[in-house]
Amino acid sequence: MSASKMSGSPKMNAANNAGVTGQPVASVTQNGIRTERSFKRFTLGQRWEHAVLFLSFTVLLLTGLPQKYFSSWGYRVLTSPDSVLLVRQIHHIAAIVLTLEVVYHLGRGILLLARRQLSASVFPTWQDMRDAWQMTKYLLFLSNKKPIFGKYNFEQKFTYWFLFVAIGIMVFSGFILWFPILITRFLPGGIIPAAQLAHSSEAIAAAIFVVLWHFYHVHFERLNLSIFTGRINEEDMREFHQLEYERLTGEKIADETVASTGKDPQQGGSE
């Protein structure tokens, strides 16, 4: 797809590499075959980042848990001091991978934001608070109006920032535990037992959060594979990211508060 075919805001054309533009692929109805329109949601770089994060997170969890719960069940897995050392080494390697990912993510994000090549849509706003409040009312049957969202809804932003903080804590406390002597050249010793407690607690908190919150939203609420495919289909785009859909297509969805799934999305059939 060339840039000229983009239907999104022209101002954002330069930001293609930053994954901000939702570049719709035309759904063509030809010879009775209807191909559904989809929008670009994540860049290849972002998809790779997620893959690295997913892998390192999993390895860290799998090698960390038997260490944390050694006395109750970890000893069944780690049957010798050598196996503890091995698992610790794997944990350290995965930690380095995750740390590099964090450094890349932050560096790239800050650089692109500074160059104004990255939309700040992932940052929380007051609108998110209002959306959350409205959504809570909706869930409690106090309102029939479901809030409508932009590129990232408040649930997705919450996922991002919860894990952002959690990974930050894990990386920071992890390095304190790995290099306590070095760290205490600069910082007071009291942070070592605190880091121990934080590393151990935050790991469990993050694991619970991913399973509970992230898995529910991407696997059970709907199967959302856009982080792997890089694209989001039109139906999901209209239902879950109406504002972004409207921004990219320039169309207005009728003010049905609950996105109508029965409607044939033929209005996007041609560009």
Place this chain on the structure above:
Amino acid sequence: MANFNAPDRQMSRLGTILVAIVLVLIASLTLVVSTRAAGLPQSGETEPGTEAYCLSCHNNPNLQMTLPSGETLSLYISADKLSKSAHSPLGIECHACHTEITTYPHPKIDFTTRRELSRSYYLACQKCHEANYTKAQDSMHAKVAEAGNLDAPICTDCHGAHDVRPPDQPRAHISEICGQCHTQIFDAYKNSIHGAALIQENNPDVPVCTDCHGVHNIQDPRTQEFRVETPELCAGCHANQELMAKYGLNADVYSLYKLSWHGVDVSIYKAKWPNLWHNSAVCTDCHGTHDILATDNPASKVNPINLLVTCQQCHPDANANFTGAWTGHNQISLSRTPFVYYTDAFYSTFTPFVLWASAIYIILQILRALVARVRRSLR
């Protein structure tokens, strides 16, 4: 009556002659003895095999013999010591142990050295003290002896032989006994908080050597098995609330140690690999072993002024900040451990709150989605 008197008188005359003959015989015997031993037995009062009989010769301080090794073996037994021993007043006399000697002359002994003699005679202890004798055969001392060191202690080295008496009267005597051989350790112990209280105050609560090392089946304390048991050994007293309260000491030190990095490590090795050497610190690594001092003593290894050096035993590159990593057996508190305090507060309030809120939100979402689906199907 007279009729009966005559033969009677004859008989008594015969008896007198017999007694005289016996007396002469005994006198001649004692003369023979006196050529080798200076003491003369008090004939008539003693029977062979009794203590008094033995002492009639052996109460001579100069009684001695020379063994083939050239060593002099004193054969003097102090009647005074004997009377204060645990055995003699109970009627357990010489023969109970010296079973082969009943009378004079004694059977010939064929010991080359004094030690050989001791190591042979102490076997008699097991006749009565079988349990403790058997335990002692499993001890470090017995193993050392088996390996060829005949100086390794036997019953009598610690308990005494003719002067055997309860070893704990006074209690400090126990440690003094060990100190006869383990002089350096005893010197260190004497000045420790435990040893000083024992020796100067005869304190009944502080440990003597045997409280930690065991009594008869004393094991090698340099093994990993002994090392990983150390925290429990100290906890025997230091986790006892009542006992510690008596001295104003914190009885939570053990339970808090178990939560520390060192303590977790040690308990894992103890539970899973008790035979593998591991360096994670046990009580004695930081507090010292025989030279333990009160923590507020400026010479104590764990006194704040010495703590860095103590940490550096295992963490050679550590600097002063590092010592702050040790929470000092303290409960989490704002004043002593502020970083841990705030971290703990965060994870016991804020994080559970966020996770519970998330969980409730998800449940509401599921319910709302179900209701929406049911409504749609009913439409």
